[in-house]
Amino acid sequence: MIIDCAVYRNGVRESTEHDTESLEAALAGLGKDDFLWIGIGNPQTFELERVAATLGLHPLAVEDALEAHQRPKVERYTDHLFMSLRTVRYSDDDITTHEVNIFMGANFLLTVRRGGPDLRNARKAAESRIEPMSHGPTAALHAVVDSIVDGYEDVAAELETDVEEVETSVFSNRPSSDSTRIYRLKRETLEFRRAVMPLRDPVERFATGSMPEDSRPYFRDIADHLARAADAIDTIDKLLDNALNAHLAQLSVQQNADMRKLTAGATIFAVPTAIAGIYGMNFEHMPELKWTLGYPLVIAVTAGICGYIYWRFKRSGWL
Known part of the structure; x- marks a missing residue:
């Protein structure tokens, strides 16, 4: 002791x-x-x-x-x-x-x-x-x-x-x-x-x-x-x-960046979704339904619009 x-x-x-x-x-x-x-x-x-x-x-x-x-x-x-x-x-x-x-x-x-x-x-x-x-x-x-x-x-x-x-x-x-x-x-x-x-x-x-x-x-x-x-x-x-x-x-900034990327992605995919939804309707008298080049034209227009949106988001720093 x-x-x-x-x-x-x-x-x-x-x-x-x-x-x-x-x-x-x-x-x-x-x-x-x-x-x-x-x-x-x-x-x-x-x-x-x-x-x-x-x-x-x-x-x-x-x-x-x-x-x-x-x-x-x-x-x-x-x-x-x-x-x-x-x-x-x-x-x-x-x-x-x-x-x-x-x-x-x-x-x-x-x-x-x-x-x-x-x-x-x-x-x-x-x-x-x-x-x-x-x-x-x-x-x-x-x-x-x-x-x-x-x-x-x-x-x-x-x-x-x-x-x-x-x-x-x-x-x-x-x-x-x-x-x-x-x-x-x-x-x-x-x-x-x-x-x-x-x-x-x-x-x-x-x-x-x-x-x-x-x-x-x-x-x-x-x-x-x-x-x-x-x-x-x-x-x-x-x-x-x-x-x-x-x-x-930093966590808040990272979350904001992630949200912007998700928003940009959702916006890009909204275009083909909308076009596919329109042409998925069961109507007979729709433009380009009987035209041989209608399908590739719609695909090309859809891809062009998506590409343009992607370019704008990339330029603004969202992607």
């Missing part, structure tokens, strides 16, 4: 045993500038409650961490901060999100992950930068949030590539089901938006005043990455709208 646990003294890692008693001992032995970083993956209710009791976490924050599908948010309690955010992955026109909940106190950081990629790379990257890690748990918080937000930009880049493919397909001459793919991409973009947009205001507050002065530049960098991801989402959404409108317009 506890994936990783370590004490950081002056930015240097000291591993700790992964049990409640060891956590209590580690907390009791922390110095002024030391902090404890605990990583938990897919915990059972009783497991998280046991760790929460050791760290003194607020029960409402623990309840939010236990309930899935939280909206990205930041809440402050008396002696700790609770943050909920989502990791995002994109593959085969499908957005997948998983929840990460973070508790930060004066001398600890607890990450609770539900599914999705683990946070080992974020921890290793943070541990390689000893000077920032000496700033305390805010450095660990920055490492986790920065890793997740960097993933947003990667997803945005992949979505933009797929949107370019859709645009190319829309303006090509080959038949395709572009409207289906555009709808799927718009739905996945909406899911992406739900993960990114609610996070902008909390991170902006981190960057401008609610974090220690030495940590704010790092959160300003995250805020900048979030802004780029949000701008990319807006651009993707607008491009998909434009692609859908262009696709529908």
Whole structure:
């Protein structure tokens, strides 16, 4: 349940045993500038409650961490901060999100992950930068949030590539089901938006005043990455709208062209139909009935009229 646990003294890692008693001992032995970083993956209710009791976490924050599908948010309690955010992955026109909940106190950081990629790379990257890690748990918080937000930009880049493919397909001459793919991409973009947009205001507050002065530049960098991801989402959404409108317009133009061809064909065949209908009537005294060249003359006149109509339609672009 506890994936990783370590004490950081002056930015240097000291591993700790992964049990409640060891956590209590580690907390009791922390110095002024030391902090404890605990990583938990897919915990059972009783497991998280046991760790929460050791760290003194607020029960409402623990309840939010236990309930899935939280909206990205930041809440402050008396002696700790609770943050909920989502990791995002994109593959085969499908957005997948998983929840990460973070508790930060004066001398600890607890990450609770539900599914999705683990946070080992974020921890290793943070541990390689000893000077920032000496700033305390805010450095660990920055490492986790920065890793997740960097993933947003990667997803945005992949979505933009797929949107370019859709645009190319829309303006090509080959038949395709572009409207289906555009709808799927718009739905996945909406899911992406739900993960990114609610996070902008909390991170902006981190960057401008609610974090220690030495940590704010790092959160300003995250805020900048979030802004780029949000701008990319807006651009993707607008491009998909434009692609859908262009696709529908092309379908309408194609249908009009098809209707014109059908109309032209019906007009051409109306002439022989009318002549055949007249000469199919059972009257004796009709022109050319007794004339030897009457039949080829009617055929020739019919073919001439049809040819003339075809030429006029071809000239006007209907055929």
